[in-house]
Amino acid sequence: MDLNLHETPEHYTGLPKHHQATHDEKLIIGASSLGTVFEWYDFYLYGLLTAIIAAKFLTGLNATTAYIMALLVFAAGFIVRPFGALVFGRIGDMVGRRYTFIITLLVMGLSTFLVGCLPTYETAGVAAPIMLVTLRMFQGLALGGEYGGAATYVAEHAPEGKRGFYTSWIQITATAGLAMALLIVILVRSPVTGVGEEAFKEWGWRVPYLTSGGFLAVGLWLRLKLHESPVFQKMKAEGTSSKRPLTEAFGEWKNLKIVVIAFFGAIAGQAVVWYTGQLYAMFFLEKMLKVDGITANTLIAVALLLGAPFFLFFGWLSDKIGRKAIIMAGCALATVTLFPVFHSLTSAANPALAKALAQAPVTVTADPAECSSQFDPVGKNPFDTTSCDIVKNALAKAAVNYTNVDTPAGTIASIKVGDATFVAPDPAKVSGDARKAAIAAFTAKVIGAPAVAAVPAKDGKPAVEAKAAVTGELAKVGYPAKADPDQMNKPLVVAILFYLVLLVTMVYGPIAAMLVELFPSRIRYTSMSLPYHIGNGWLGGLLPAIGFAMVASKGDIYYGFWYPVVVAAATLVIGLFFLPETYKRNIDD
Numbered sequence: 001m002d003l004n005l006h007e008t009p010e011h012y013t014g015l016p017k018h019h020q021a022t023h024d025e026k027l028i029i030g031a032s033s034l035g036t037v038f039e040w041y042d043f044y045l046y047g048l049l050t051a052i053i054a055a056k057f058l059t060g061l062n063a064t065t066a067y068i069m070a071l072l073v074f075a076a077g078f079i080v081r082p083f084g085a086l087v088f089g090r091i092g093d094m095v096g097r098r099y100t101f102i103i104t105l106l107v108m109g110l111s112t113f114l115v116g117c118l119p120t121y122e123t124a125g126v127a128a129p130i131m132l133v134t135l136r137m138f139q140g141l142a143l144g145g146e147y148g149g150a151a152t153y154v155a156e157h158a159p160e161g162k163r164g165f166y167t168s169w170i171q172i173t174a175t176a177g178l179a180m181a182l183l184i185v186i187l188v189r190s191p192v193t194g195v196g197e198e199a200f201k202e203w204g205w206r207v208p209y210l211t212s213g214g215f216l217a218v219g220l221w222l223r224l225k226l227h228e229s230p231v232f233q234k235m236k237a238e239g240t241s242s243k244r245p246l247t248e249a250f251g252e253w254k255n256l257k258i259v260v261i262a263f264f265g266a267i268a269g270q271a272v273v274w275y276t277g278q279l280y281a282m283f284f285l286e287k288m289l290k291v292d293g294i295t296a297n298t299l300i301a302v303a304l305l306l307g308a309p310f311f312l313f314f315g316w317l318s319d320k321i322g323r324k325a326i327i328m329a330g331c332a333l334a335t336v337t338l339f340p341v342f343h344s345l346t347s348a349a350n351p352a353l354a355k356a357l358a359q360a361p362v363t364v365t366a367d368p369a370e371c372s373s374q375f376d377p378v379g380k381n382p383f384d385t386t387s388c389d390i391v392k393n394a395l396a397k398a399a400v401n402y403t404n405v406d407t408p409a410g411t412i413a414s415i416k417v418g419d420a421t422f423v424a425p426d427p428a429k430v431s432g433d434a435r436k437a438a439i440a441a442f443t444a445k446v447i448g449a450p451a452v453a454a455v456p457a458k459d460g461k462p463a464v465e466a467k468a469a470v471t472g473e474l475a476k477v478g479y480p481a482k483a484d485p486d487q488m489n490k491p492l493v494v495a496i497l498f499y500l501v502l503l504v505t506m507v508y509g510p511i512a513a514m515l516v517e518l519f520p521s522r523i524r525y526t527s528m529s530l531p532y533h534i535g536n537g538w539l540g541g542l543l544p545a546i547g548f549a550m551v552a553s554k555g556d557i558y559y560g561f562w563y564p565v566v567v568a569a570a571t572l573v574i575g576l577f578f579l580p581e582t583y584k585r586n587i588d589d
Contacts, residue, residue: 033169036150038215040177045208046074047279048185052205056120057129071545076133077140078541084144085529092149092525098226100149105223108142109216111135116209148529151512167512168315175308182301184208189294248523258518263531265579269331269571270507271540272564277500280544288399288557289350290482302494307501314509322583323510330506331572338561348492350483360418360477362402364391367409387413387424390439398447402555415446418477422446448472517582
């Protein structure tokens with residue numbers, strides 16, 4: 001039977017609400033999942049290109065702030081996801097799942113394509129990042145309406161006893177979209193198959209965005225072939241669909257209580273484990289462990305491809321033993337293993353850095369009252385008015401791990417690298433160009449300085465004298481400027497990243513089925529979408545920015561992992577006591 005929105009509800013009065021999925025419907029579910037892959041591809045491109053986006057759209061800020069601000073722009077798409085859930089969830093519960101699919105894909109695809117057309121800060125000034133943030137927010141709105149509808153649509157087509165397995169195909173789309181984005185970025189930036197690294201940083205980064213125009217066309221063609229869910233058609237025929245889905249979902253305590261339990265007892269932990277295991281791990285490789293972008297992308301892509309089948313495995317397993325046990329096990333493992341896992345990742349990906357951290361630790365001795373967070377979103381802090389800021393800004397630029405030792409007020413800050421100690425310039429005693437020169441000399445002693453070519457005087461500009469490269473103390477005691485691919489234990493790196501993806505599959509594979517089963521069909525789209533996107537949009541999406549801000553403030557490259565560990569632990573406790581098991585529930589009501 002062709003279930004089409006254009007047909008009248010009277011055609012479905014004899015249709016059972018929940019029926020065995022036919023072969024054709026399985027193909028339709030696969031097509032809808034592929035459309036979701038394209039949406040995730042669009043959304044995660046930005047995450048893969050954060051460092052380049054920072055250089056192109058956020059010039060004028062110090063390097064640490066520019067990177068954190070780039071992550072916040074990335075997070076802007078996550079922040080608005082709950083609002084997309086409200087808007088499109090209401091449409092999905094009142095008008096239909098299929099109609100909503102078409103709108104969300106169109107908004108996502110066009111927004112992504114336009115990012116590839118944006119002028120940079122150099123040509124458009126502050127208008128460039130404003131336009132970028134605006135398009136990221138449209139992407140977030142679209143994705144906020146996508147997930148709940150996709151999960152609801154697939155679950156309402158699935159046979160009894162197979163909802164976990166069927167909806168795990170939707171769960172795999174996020175990783176598949178990220179993997180597809182990784183592969184395309186790798187191909188484009190590779191000198192063999194694409195434009196090469198230098199050209200990629202200059203203009204080639206636009207190619208993956210512009211490619212999304214083709215994916216949009218394919219995705220729309222697939223979405224237009226979708227049929228409406230039989231459960232929704234039956235509700236429309238009986239006149240039992242909700243006229244006030246937002247009020248029913250969040251204005252009545254009976255349902256709101258379930259929303260709260262689902263959020264704190266499952267979604268919060270799932271969100272931080274997901275974004276730590278896939279996105280934060282990639283940022284950590286590039287920013288903290290100094291692995292070059294194409295290598296980091298390739299290693300993550302391999303781990304994702306190896307781990308992806310386990311979304312289906314844990315979805316299938318949740319149909320046999322339940323959803324709750326698997327999700328709680330994933331949160332428990334994350335709580336106890338994230339710190340040792342990322343320490344092991346450092347040793348495997350950059351053994352020279354791990355050795356230097358152990359043999360020549362860096363210590364900052366300073367008056368804590370003088371120290372700022374090294375985060376300057378408006379670009380107004382020169383980090384040169386206190387000796388502590390001078391010291392920490394130098395280390396932040398080099399992404400160096402250090403410990404803090406507090407001293408009495410008035411003490412001039414210093415850095416100890418191994419056995420050598422370097423006292424910062426006293427800003428109170430020098431000013432203007434003399435202060436800049438003193439800071440530059442101090443920074444060169446500690447982290448080094450590149451060679452400067454001579455530039456003759458021209459057009460009223462003074463001549464620049466040639467300067468030889470300076471090897472800083474950090475390099476002398478073994479701190480590498482970048483990870484050495486020849487020293488990297490790539491099989492072990494992939495194994496560690498695979499373990500992180502495995503945790504993701506445990507918490508993420510069964511959760512769509514659980515959320516569908518928690519809520520009644522008349523307000524299911526709205527009820528599950530909002531808590532899911534608050535958790536994944538806010539707790540998860542903000543994780544990279546918050547994590548790196550914590551690192552910049554503390555100086556410990558592992559400090560940001562306290563965020564996901566604490567949230568996962570809290571979810572474990574709340575979920576064990578309050579989250580119900582759902583895998584045997586009837587979802588037709």
